[in-house]
Amino acid sequence: MDQRLSLITIGVNDLAAVRAFYEEKFEWTPVAANKDIVFFLMNGFLLGFFGKEDLAKDANVTDLAHGATPFTLAYNVASESEVDSLVASLESRGVRIVKRPEATFFGGYNAYVADVEENLWEIACNPFVELDHAGNVVTHKDISTLE
Amino acid sequence: MDQRLSLITIGVNDLAAVRAFYEEKFEWTPVAANKDIVFFLMNGFLLGFFGKEDLAKDANVTDLAHGATPFTLAYNVASESEVDSLVASLESRGVRIVKRPEATFFGGYNAYVADVEENLWEIACNPFVELDHAGNVVTHKDISTLE
Numbered sequence: 159m160d161q162r163l164s165l166i167t168i169g170v171n172d173l174a175a176v177r178a179f180y181e182e183k184f185e186w187t188p189v190a191a192n193k194d195i196v197f198f199l200m201n202g203f204l205l206g207f208f209g210k211e212d213l214a215k216d217a218n219v220t221d222l223a224h225g226a227t228p229f230t231l232a233y234n235v236a237s238e239s240e241v242d243s244l245v246a247s248l249e250s251r252g253v254r255i256v257k258r259p260e261a262t263f264f265g266g267y268n269a270y271v272a273d274v275e276e277n278l279w280e281i282a283c284n285p286f287v288e289l290d291h292a293g294n295v296v297t298h299k300d301i302s303t304l305e
Numbered sequence: 306m307d308q309r310l311s312l313i314t315i316g317v318n319d320l321a322a323v324r325a326f327y328e329e330k331f332e333w334t335p336v337a338a339n340k341d342i343v344f345f346l347m348n349g350f351l352l353g354f355f356g357k358e359d360l361a362k363d364a365n366v367t368d369l370a371h372g373a374t375p376f377t378l379a380y381n382v383a384s385e386s387e388v389d390s391l392v393a394s395l396e397s398r399g400v401r402i403v404k405r406p407e408a409t410f411f412g413g414y415n416a417y418v419a420d421v422e423e424n425l426w427e428i429a430c431n432p433f434v435e436l437d438h439a440g441n442v443v444t445h446k447d448i449s450t451l452e
């Protein structure tokens with residue numbers, strides 16, 4: 159497992175208000191956004207904001223909204239088979255699997271594992287997130303028309 | 306304010322156990338660590354782990370351990386005057402200042418601001434964190450001998 163990550167996604171209550179904050183106060187521009195999620199392309203990774211309930215559902219946890227972890231970290235790889243093999247490797251080392259690898263509703267494929275204090279790592283193959291040779295995120299495809 | 310960040314720091318309960326997890330399960334190597342904090346150099350930024358109480362104290366919040374935000378995001382700049390001017394600029398836009406710029410115990414200089422949902426951003430000049438021309442973190446100086 160390379161020493162890198164692809165996304166930090168923070169669960170929020172009011173996505174529109176949060177988006178407006180970063181656009182207006184920090185003067186940042188989303189690289190991809192729709193009514194459910196907003197991504198800012200940072201230095202080699204994405205900073206995402208997502209409804210807390212949606213994030214909890216994606217991570218297969220009951221209640222991220224009131225839990226200890228209102229954010230997730232993501233490690234993206236290039237293929238579904240890499241997700242499977244990495245998750246299997248981590249499980250063989252005793253890492254707790256929160257959500258086994260499966261197809262996502264948007265066409266990706268992901269799993270979630272937890273560290274010893276329940277910080278969540280998504281292990282994902284995501285067709286919308288483009289990685290360069292080194293594994294840095296270089297862009298996110300347009301999602302504004304996705305439901 | 307450039308669209309980048311320098312550190313993600315997660316507040317934890319048992320730093321030794323968390324460090325062991327990332328070293329043994331993910332096979333990562335800290336770039337800098339001591340008994341109080343561990344940093345992993347990621348793709349252009351640092352992933353840090355710090356005791357929840359210490360992180361709350363640094364951020365000037367009462368109780369990060371049981372609060373909504375067990376992590377902070379950091380935006381590092383090259384000088385104390387840049388910290389001052391950036392914080393002043395954000396304040397003029399109505400951003401809430403959580404901790405006004407001040408010297409830190411380790412020789413740095415920092416402030417904290419909050420987004421609309423109390424996600425904390427540290428605005429910092431940190432002599433231990435080396436930035437390249439683009440603002441990416443390239444290394445963290447040795448802190449193993451710091452108390």
